[in-house]
Amino acid sequence: MDIVLESLAKIVFMFLLIMGMVPALIWAERKGAAFIQDRTGPNRASIAGIRLAGLVHPIADVLKLVFKEDIAPTHRHRALYNLAPWLVMTVAVSTYAVIPFGDYLELGGKRIPLVVADLQVGLLYVLAVASLGTYGVVLAGWAANNKFTFLGGIRATAQMISYEISMGLAVMGLMLIFGTLRLTDIVAGQGGLLFGFLPMWGVVLQPLGFVLFITAVYAETNRNPFDLPEGESEIVAGYHLEYSSLKFALFFMAEYCHMVVGAAMISALYFGGYQIPWLPRPRLEQNAGLLLVIMLAAIIAVSLWFAVLFLRRVQREKGKFGDARDREPVLGAGLWLVIAAAAAGAFLLRPWEIGPAGASVAATVFQVGAFVGKVVFFAWLFIWVRWTLPRFRYDQLMRLGWKVMLPLGLANLVVTALVLAAVGGGK
Amino acid sequence: MSFEGLPKGSTDKRRSLLESMYLLEVVRGLGVTARHLLRNIFHTGDMPTMQYPEEKRVYGDRFRGRHRLMQREDGTPRCVACQMCSTYCPADCIYITAAEHPDPAIEKYPATFDIDLLRCVYCGLCEEACPCDAIRLDTGIYEIAADHRDKFIVDKEFLLRNTTDGTR
Amino acid sequence: MARLTIDGSAIEVADGTSLFDACRLARGESLPHFCYHPDLSIAGVCRLCQVEVEGMPKLTIACNTTVREGMVVHTRSERVRKASQQILEMHLINHPVDCPICDQAGECGLQNQYMAYGLYDSQVAESDKVNKAKALVIGPHVVLDKERCVLCSRCVRFCNEVTKTGELGIFNRGDRAEIGVAPGRELDNAYSVNTVDICPVGALTSRDFRFQKRVWMLKSTDSICPGCATGCNVRVDHEAGRIYRLKPRRNPAVNGSWMCDEGRLTYKDVHAEDRLLEPLWNGRVVSWADARGHLAHVVAGGFALVIGSAHQSLEEMWLLRQLAGTAALSGGLAGSDLAVGDDILRSADRTPNRRGLALAGLAEHDAAALAGLVRAARGAILVHGGDPAAAPDVAAAMAGRQDVVYVGTHRRATAAAAALALPGAMWAEKAGIFVNRQDRLQAFAQAVARPGNAREDWRVLGEMLPDQGRAPTGLKALRAGVAADLAPALAPTIDLDRLPQGGVPAGGDA
Numbered sequence A: 001m002d003i004v005l006e007s008l009a010k011i012v013f014m015f016l017l018i019m020g021m022v023p024a025l026i027w028a029e030r031k032g033a034a035f036i037q038d039r040t041g042p043n044r045a046s047i048a049g050i051r052l053a054g055l056v057h058p059i060a061d062v063l064k065l066v067f068k069e070d071i072a073p074t075h076r077h078r079a080l081y082n083l084a085p086w087l088v089m090t091v092a093v094s095t096y097a098v099i100p101f102g103d104y105l106e107l108g109g110k111r112i113p114l115v116v117a118d119l120q121v122g123l124l125y126v127l128a129v130a131s132l133g134t135y136g137v138v139l140a141g142w143a144a145n146n147k148f149t150f151l152g153g154i155r156a157t158a159q160m161i162s163y164e165i166s167m168g169l170a171v172m173g174l175m176l177i178f179g180t181l182r183l184t185d186i187v188a189g190q191g192g193l194l195f196g197f198l199p200m201w202g203v204v205l206q207p208l209g210f211v212l213f214i215t216a217v218y219a220e221t222n223r224n225p226f227d228l229p230e231g232e233s234e235i236v237a238g239y240h241l242e243y244s245s246l247k248f249a250l251f252f253m254a255e256y257c258h259m260v261v262g263a264a265m266i267s268a269l270y271f272g273g274y275q276i277p278w279l280p281r282p283r284l285e286q287n288a289g290l291l292l293v294i295m296l297a298a299i300i301a302v303s304l305w306f307a308v309l310f311l312r313r314v315q316r317e318k319g320k321f322g323d324a325r326d327r328e329p330v331l332g333a334g335l336w337l338v339i340a341a342a343a344a345g346a347f348l349l350r351p352w353e354i355g356p357a358g359a360s361v362a363a364t365v366f367q368v369g370a371f372v373g374k375v376v377f378f379a380w381l382f383i384w385v386r387w388t389l390p391r392f393r394y395d396q397l398m399r400l401g402w403k404v405m406l407p408l409g410l411a412n413l414v415v416t417a418l419v420l421a422a423v424g425g426g427k
Numbered sequence B: 001m002s003f004e005g006l007p008k009g010s011t012d013k014r015r016s017l018l019e020s021m022y023l024l025e026v027v028r029g030l031g032v033t034a035r036h037l038l039r040n041i042f043h044t045g046d047m048p049t050m051q052y053p054e055e056k057r058v059y060g061d062r063f064r065g066r067h068r069l070m071q072r073e074d075g076t077p078r079c080v081a082c083q084m085c086s087t088y089c090p091a092d093c094i095y096i097t098a099a100e101h102p103d104p105a106i107e108k109y110p111a112t113f114d115i116d117l118l119r120c121v122y123c124g125l126c127e128e129a130c131p132c133d134a135i136r137l138d139t140g141i142y143e144i145a146a147d148h149r150d151k152f153i154v155d156k157e158f159l160l161r162n163t164t165d166g167t168r
Numbered sequence C: 001m002a003r004l005t006i007d008g009s010a011i012e013v014a015d016g017t018s019l020f021d022a023c024r025l026a027r028g029e030s031l032p033h034f035c036y037h038p039d040l041s042i043a044g045v046c047r048l049c050q051v052e053v054e055g056m057p058k059l060t061i062a063c064n065t066t067v068r069e070g071m072v073v074h075t076r077s078e079r080v081r082k083a084s085q086q087i088l089e090m091h092l093i094n095h096p097v098d099c100p101i102c103d104q105a106g107e108c109g110l111q112n113q114y115m116a117y118g119l120y121d122s123q124v125a126e127s128d129k130v131n132k133a134k135a136l137v138i139g140p141h142v143v144l145d146k147e148r149c150v151l152c153s154r155c156v157r158f159c160n161e162v163t164k165t166g167e168l169g170i171f172n173r174g175d176r177a178e179i180g181v182a183p184g185r186e187l188d189n190a191y192s193v194n195t196v197d198i199c200p201v202g203a204l205t206s207r208d209f210r211f212q213k214r215v216w217m218l219k220s221t222d223s224i225c226p227g228c229a230t231g232c233n234v235r236v237d238h239e240a241g242r243i244y245r246l247k248p249r250r251n252p253a254v255n256g257s258w259m260c261d262e263g264r265l266t267y268k269d270v271h272a273e274d275r276l277l278e279p280l281w282n283g284r285v286v287s288w289a290d291a292r293g294h295l296a297h298v299v300a301g302g303f304a305l306v307i308g309s310a311h312q313s314l315e316e317m318w319l320l321r322q323l324a325g326t327a328a329l330s331g332g333l334a335g336s337d338l339a340v341g342d343d344i345l346r347s348a349d350r351t352p353n354r355r356g357l358a359l360a361g362l363a364e365h366d367a368a369a370l371a372g373l374v375r376a377a378r379g380a381i382l383v384h385g386g387d388p389a390a391a392p393d394v395a396a397a398m399a400g401r402q403d404v405v406y407v408g409t410h411r412r413a414t415a416a417a418a419a420l421a422l423p424g425a426m427w428a429e430k431a432g433i434f435v436n437r438q439d440r441l442q443a444f445a446q447a448v449a450r451p452g453n454a455r456e457d458w459r460v461l462g463e464m465l466p467d468q469g470r471a472p473t474g475l476k477a478l479r480a481g482v483a484a485d486l487a488p489a490l491a492p493t494i495d496l497d498r499l500p501q502g503g504v505p506a507g508g509d510a
């Protein structure tokens, strides 16, 4: 019974994490793109004048998509057409099952591993499930019975086959080094230090593998510069051209879920997952009190700074809009002051006197935080890259996949194996 | 930069080895975008974007906005329905019916004067053609929106109400 | 014959020709002029037509000079150009130049002359101009603007010489001189609008046409006035399917340069409220397809009586006779459309084609006889055009019959009496030939589109021919049929499909 509850709790945590990140990422994408291009980006949607720097827009988007008319082409393959978006979405969410988001949580003397399913072949599971997502795309392209969607589907297939191989070859290097396919082991294996000062992260051990892997992940998620299946300059919107309303929303959300899973994979395989460099778990637990104090102090400093920024706006923009939006700086300043006050209030709980049980929980929280932080960074990297690089041409895509990535992947594997054999490492 | 003399094919052979490895260039590109991002985050006010309905671009005096019909001192239109404007109009969007004015000194006036704003190309030729300075495009109004095509066909009364300060 | 040299080219004209006409021949275009008119006497008052004749010390007006053997004339010399420019400037001294509200703009002598010979900068301030009465209603059809008048006296001469009514005159002297109506009178003769036509400026305007349309927007089609048996040659001015005015076309053999005021308004019938626009079956609008069904039903046994009218074209009359075959045939109501005529243009016979009936071999009947024919008809009756049921006798005879078919243009008595009424075309909506009271064949062309579902009459009639193999395939074929059939009555030189501009007598040119 316990195990069911535990798993449920972990599933809910993961699901909320992903689903919470989707609107945030959409916001980051729109706002980030805007700032990169010297625009202001979305800043109009508001709830009683509160715009949250555009964060209200995802809510408006969702409302709009939910209430829009669902227009479907008459000549579609009804069953597959309806299935495709759900398939894409389901696959995107199920990958998370094997990704460890923390070491363990010790509650009442019980150790709960922080991964939903600790599969022995976790890495294979990830590769297998992730490639299933392509079926959704291909089905969508085919079932909509439209030349453009069909081309989008074909492109997705070809792209997937080309980059799946490089991806597999790239992670094979890690597998050789850590001698396991279990993701928890791989993450745990990255906790140590190399030569006493370098964190033993995958990226340090396998720099070429990392480059290959991240490139392949971008291709697998259909993100720029590899978003050819929806290349609007040639095939309008590609595979999801004929979808509207909620079904389109599913494709849209699935893209961001894929980004999160991609980011989680990159962090777990090459950036030590939940590991904090130079701060292994025992040391975390010892210094939990100090760390908490530092963290609270940082929170207070940051929120005070934001509060000051808002207060400056209060002065500068008095009566600028002549409507409810004028209240925004005041409320913003108030919010940050409240957060600062709450953090200051937390000092009353004497965090520096934390006991061993509490220290363990705090260490877990720090580790999960580290993992989330890494995921957020790599998710942002997806966005950042999208607004920096132009899309590949199709022949460039294929050449890169088969003539560059594949040989490099093979070379990486061979060299890794030889080095391992030479130093007698590997488990 | 001139593209002449580039070798045929998709690769520019003049790229250096580092450049053709792409990776470093990607990182440099990320640097460029990051620079813009950070600048705009910390100097939001310097962005060139205009917050349109609140802020409006100031156009020159010669900007051609929506038409207005000029009035005589007693508020009747100056227009004498000579139809020079509708004759000259390249978009054929001015429709006038003339009628006999009770005052023989005025003699002719427009019983109806309609402009189809959707067909109009705002060339200002009607203004040029008018011998009576009766039609002008100097209202500065460029926000022309309606929810039905018929509402873009504006009549004499509407055009007479338009003024230069943009009010209706 | 007189031989003379005009602008360096030799030309030979008949003795007694005016120098004005000789110059027009030589130049290919008229000299500038206001007062000269080919159908009026010479006044020589506008002084615009001055030319330089070698041997004469001063410039002379061409309109009042007769050609002489050996004359050497210059019409484009610097002296002449200067003179016309200065004369024009004088004409414009007191002119209001209110072209924007002037109906003449676009066909104005002053505007054209200014663009051709003027192009100077005016030295007269607006405030210096002499003001006179404007927009003065001087008759049932004409409005006068005294300021715009250039005192060419054409209008005065017209009223004196053509209508001989003399309503108009020039009053006062110098720059106060102005056109006026004789005290206690109105410009109300039956030809008054001709003064509007000949007025070279916008001083006289037509009340009917005033402000309806700018003239440059109008398209013109040559036609024949359908108002009476005279068959004045006219021009139909129309735009976007609407006729705005009729203007006389000069034809010395028929109407000179004139037409009557009544004829000018005949176009109103084309746009009348009671036009028959759709086929009617017992007063109910039906489609053409349904109408054909009803027609086939009604005339299953063929027509027993066919009635034509003097309002239709010659081709249609002939076709009607083919259609009748052995059935009784009538040219319509004798004595219909009669009114007062005069010895200027108007005929008492207010139909355009009564002579055509005779030519096509259709005889008219008076009301009693026609009613008799209707009663005697044992089978369907076809009425084409006209309005025979306007006669009570005929209407009574038709009453209650379910086999009367009417092809016409208006919802009047006959359309109401008929079981099936089919919409045909008015004269301006089709091409055809009228034969006037002089037995002159004159062609008219289609000016505007047919309204509603109206169709060309010959097509409608052609569909009713029992032998569809003989149905005309086009106007040309139809006319070929007419020509072949009427050959004895028509001169062999006449090509019905290509009648000359001014028409041709049925017996050929003498």
Ligand code: SF4
Binding pocket: B085, B088, B089, B090, B091, B092, B093, B094, B115, B119, B120, B121, B122, B123, B124, B125, B126, B127
């Ligand atoms: S601005 Fe140009 S297009 Fe518009 S009404 Fe005037 S002439 Fe016509």
Ligand code: SF4
Binding pocket: B078, B079, B080, B081, B082, B083, B084, B085, B086, B096, B126, B129, B130, B131, B132, B133, B134, B135, C100
């Ligand atoms: S040109 Fe001027 S006066 Fe003439 S119709 Fe147009 S607006 Fe009226």
Ligand code: SF4
Binding pocket: C095, C096, C097, C098, C099, C100, C102, C103, C104, C105, C106, C108, C109, C110, C111, C148, C201, C202, C203
């Ligand atoms: S007569 Fe009329 S059109 Fe001619 S110049 Fe005078 S005002 Fe203008």
Ligand code: SF4
Binding pocket: C148, C149, C150, C151, C152, C153, C154, C155, C156, C179, C195, C198, C199, C200, C201, C203, C204
């Ligand atoms: S009214 Fe016209 S026709 Fe008569 S004199 Fe004056 S300009 Fe000539």
Ligand code: FES
Binding pocket: C032, C033, C034, C035, C036, C043, C044, C045, C046, C047, C048, C049, C050, C061, C062, C063, C064
């Ligand atoms: S035309 Fe000769 S004087 Fe007027």
